[in-house]
Amino acid sequence: MQRLNKLISGRSDIHIRSSIVMNINSFNSRKFSSTIKASSSEQETTIKKYGGMMGKNWDELWQNNQTPWDTKQGCPILRHLVENVYNNRSDLKHGLIPGCGNGYDADLMSGIKSIETVTGLDISETAVESANGKKESFSYGQVSKVSFVCGDFFNVDKKFDIIFDYTFLCALPLSLRESWAKQMKNLLNSKENPQSELVTLIFPLFKYNKNGQLETDPTVGPPYLLNFELVEKLLTQQGFTLIEKYPVPANLSHPARVNNEIIARWKL
Numbered sequence: 506m507q508r509l510n511k512l513i514s515g516r517s518d519i520h521i522r523s524s525i526v527m528n529i530n531s532f533n534s535r536k537f538s539s540t541i542k543a544s545s546s547e548q549e550t551t552i553k554k555y556g557g558m559m560g561k562n563w564d565e566l567w568q569n570n571q572t573p574w575d576t577k578q579g580c581p582i583l584r585h586l587v588e589n590v591y592n593n594r595s596d597l598k599h600g601l602i603p604g605c606g607n608g609y610d611a612d613l614m615s616g617i618k619s620i621e622t623v624t625g626l627d628i629s630e631t632a633v634e635s636a637n638g639k640k641e642s643f644s645y646g647q648v649s650k651v652s653f654v655c656g657d658f659f660n661v662d663k664k665f666d667i668i669f670d671y672t673f674l675c676a677l678p679l680s681l682r683e684s685w686a687k688q689m690k691n692l693l694n695s696k697e698n699p700q701s702e703l704v705t706l707i708f709p710l711f712k713y714n715k716n717g718q719l720e721t722d723p724t725v726g727p728p729y730l731l732n733f734e735l736v737e738k739l740l741t742q743q744g745f746t747l748i749e750k751y752p753v754p755a756n757l758s759h760p761a762r763v764n765n766e767i768i769a770r771w772k773l
């Protein structure tokens with residue numbers, strides 16, 4: 506198992522339970538191409554469990570280049586935090602970006618001076634391939650410290666000093682939200698490092714439906730509408746306390762997401 510993890514991640518200390526690795530492999534190794542198609546019932550099962558959009562699971566979306574969430578850049582607010590908060594700290598050694606997609610935020614996180622490893626995790630093998638293909642072009646951080654790993658967030662067994670959630674919680678099926686909060690608690694290295702933190706970039710606070718009207722139904726998505734109180738409830742139930750929160754200033758948001766994001770930092 507250790508060897509498998511090492512093969513997957515280049516590190517032996519990321520433990521993904523073996524049963525789940527099998528599930529992930531069966532999920533990911535199926536290339537939903539024109540030649541090998543999953544049966545519609547298998548497809549429904551993976552979508553039900555892990556989510557997806559437009560009737561497709563995450564890997565199919567990545568394979569079809571249907572990635573409307575991809576802003577092609579790291580989050581300016583994360584860069585701001587790296588340069589103004591995290592670079593003044595020496596305790597942030599291991600970082601995680603769950604649902605990393607193309608990995609731009611992993612590049613930013615690897616810019617933290619004290620960082621030793623950044624794991625960009627995605628359940629889609631195609632996303633991980635894509636992120637690995639982009640690694641050469643990353644120019645902000647310390648790319649040698651970044652590993653992209655294919656796996657299920659809910660089955661990672663490892664501790665991190667800093668975790669950054671962006672467009673991950675809002676992408677998950679609503680039924681997984683409490684598990685998301687519990688798993689964030691499991692993953693945070695709070696016993697060894699009481700300063701370890703979870704950073705949530707809460708988005709979208711509003712969105713429009715296909716008729717151009719504001720969507721008010723929180724069950725329509727992904728992305729599912731989020732708000733601070735919802736995230737606060739999920740995390741405080743697990744013992745998290747708020748370090749700070751503020752609406753992301755316009756100059757630190759992607760132009761298409763101005764006034765639609767709140768940054769909140771949490772610790773245990």
Ligand SMILES: C[S@@+](CC[C@H](N)C(=O)[O-])C[C@H]1O[C@@H](n2cnc3c(N)ncnc32)[C@H](O)[C@@H]1O
Binds near residue numbers: 574576671673
């Ligand atoms: C909306 S996309 C956001 C990607 C990236 N954060 C971005 O902003 O470009 C959500 C990502 O989460 C991944 N994902 C969904 N469920 C996951 C899980 N259980 N474990 C790991 N990744 C998951 C999907 O494959 C997808 O790439």
